[in-house]
Amino acid sequence: MKKLFIIGTGPGDARYVTPQASAAIAASSELVAYGLYLDLLGELCDGKTRHELPLGEEIERARLALDLAAGGRPTALISSGDIGIYAMATLVFELLDLQLQGRESSPGWLDVDLEVVPGISAMQAAASRMGAILGHDFCTISLSNLLTPWETIEKRLHACGQGDFVVSFYNPRSQKRDWQIAAARDILLDYRPPQTPVILGRQLTRADESIRVLELQQLDAQDVDMFTLVSVGNSESRHIENRGRHWVYTPRGYRKKL
Amino acid sequence: MKKLFIIGTGPGDARYVTPQASAAIAASSELVAYGLYLDLLGELCDGKTRHELPLGEEIERARLALDLAAGGRPTALISSGDIGIYAMATLVFELLDLQLQGRESSPGWLDVDLEVVPGISAMQAAASRMGAILGHDFCTISLSNLLTPWETIEKRLHACGQGDFVVSFYNPRSQKRDWQIAAARDILLDYRPPQTPVILGRQLTRADESIRVLELQQLDAQDVDMFTLVSVGNSESRHIENRGRHWVYTPRGYRKKL
Numbered sequence: 001m002k003k004l005f006i007i008g009t010g011p012g013d014a015r016y017v018t019p020q021a022s023a024a025i026a027a028s029s030e031l032v033a034y035g036l037y038l039d040l041l042g043e044l045c046d047g048k049t050r051h052e053l054p055l056g057e058e059i060e061r062a063r064l065a066l067d068l069a070a071g072g073r074p075t076a077l078i079s080s081g082d083i084g085i086y087a088m089a090t091l092v093f094e095l096l097d098l099q100l101q102g103r104e105s106s107p108g109w110l111d112v113d114l115e116v117v118p119g120i121s122a123m124q125a126a127a128s129r130m131g132a133i134l135g136h137d138f139c140t141i142s143l144s145n146l147l148t149p150w151e152t153i154e155k156r157l158h159a160c161g162q163g164d165f166v167v168s169f170y171n172p173r174s175q176k177r178d179w180q181i182a183a184a185r186d187i188l189l190d191y192r193p194p195q196t197p198v199i200l201g202r203q204l205t206r207a208d209e210s211i212r213v214l215e216l217q218q219l220d221a222q223d224v225d226m227f228t229l230v231s232v233g234n235s236e237s238r239h240i241e242n243r244g245r246h247w248v249y250t251p252r253g254y255r256k257k258l
Numbered sequence: 259m260k261k262l263f264i265i266g267t268g269p270g271d272a273r274y275v276t277p278q279a280s281a282a283i284a285a286s287s288e289l290v291a292y293g294l295y296l297d298l299l300g301e302l303c304d305g306k307t308r309h310e311l312p313l314g315e316e317i318e319r320a321r322l323a324l325d326l327a328a329g330g331r332p333t334a335l336i337s338s339g340d341i342g343i344y345a346m347a348t349l350v351f352e353l354l355d356l357q358l359q360g361r362e363s364s365p366g367w368l369d370v371d372l373e374v375v376p377g378i379s380a381m382q383a384a385a386s387r388m389g390a391i392l393g394h395d396f397c398t399i400s401l402s403n404l405l406t407p408w409e410t411i412e413k414r415l416h417a418c419g420q421g422d423f424v425v426s427f428y429n430p431r432s433q434k435r436d437w438q439i440a441a442a443r444d445i446l447l448d449y450r451p452p453q454t455p456v457i458l459g460r461q462l463t464r465a466d467e468s469i470r471v472l473e474l475q476q477l478d479a480q481d482v483d484m485f486t487l488v489s490v491g492n493s494e495s496r497h498i499e500n501r502g503r504h505w506v507y508t509p510r511g512y513r514k515k516l
Binding site for chain 1: 273277399406416422500
């Protein structure tokens, strides 16, 4: 059986890689990924053929993974985090869909057995380091307007505000995009208090991890970069401190029973 | 150091339990959980003292875990899925918050070192089994109105519709609550096409797993129970079939580049 594993390996630290993901990598001879993700996996990748394509070449990575698998080599397409959340999995299915419609010329892709392996996403790593900000209804919004029109993103920011969802922002900033996070902050400030707690997690679980809490009104573009995950509480989220440790949690409504 | 691990063990199958979660369980002498979750973990729990409290006794479980840890026993409070998402973690921090305010009488809780260990949530397991429905902006809504007023849930359903978010419904139905899922469907039908793909995943990754795709207009209360995770696509999500396998994915917008 021709096989393509589509694998999320969690935020970085090997302790977050599930046994299912490790087994899928072990069963593959070809690894396709942005190189940094493979470096983080260490010895798991020993003896495998590495196909490293830079950021920006996502379509090429998905095609290459499908081609290698269709050629009979057990292949792993790897992303950090959850590969199903703002990552490569959806692109593989988009290519498969085009082939089914006859708009690609790679019929061999249709013979590949696809298996998606989920991973711990950045929002989960950030939330767990700082308490439980995802304890009640939440949403995720990518602030990258490279593939999504800003009007769509803006509509979702207003919906997030109206629905009082906790929100995690993926892709909050890049070298070429620096104004989106402040625009998002300003929209949310129309709906929730300026003191609403915000978690900034950078390089989560990696050697140079940093994580901190600030107020929504303090959030600024200079605080974030492309390695930062931003999670904003809802109107009920609370920031507490005990023995010098800071925690943010969103209550589910048990308080009336406590 | 007095220690309480707050651990999510994923949807059920041991292959989804992260090494971090396994290590935290190994380092604990006391396990506090709904019994079924411990049964799923198998030999990981051997030699530990099990404190099993039934569903509905969440507050008691959180208190017991804090008390055991404060008493000097390394303790693990365990949920399936991600314990930070609609689960026990937020309740521990709510109790800690009350103690900090002097509204509880357990000062020993403040000496406990808390460590939250995230896990693969049901929505991630469902999405990965069926493709990549979480490929673009999404939200989660609990349909349980035991702790959240229905008006709040309704407001979030409308916001989800307006923002065109993919949505995963947690707690879609229980023995006493049977009308919420149909009400949610009807609200979403005001915003997205009746053919919008829906994934129903039941007992995900467990021996009696079932998972299927249907259209939003077909979604009915009789299709779901308390073990079901319901994920509804956005207006762009697609259901495709290849060689008898069904996939649902939500495109990120690469199509214009393909």
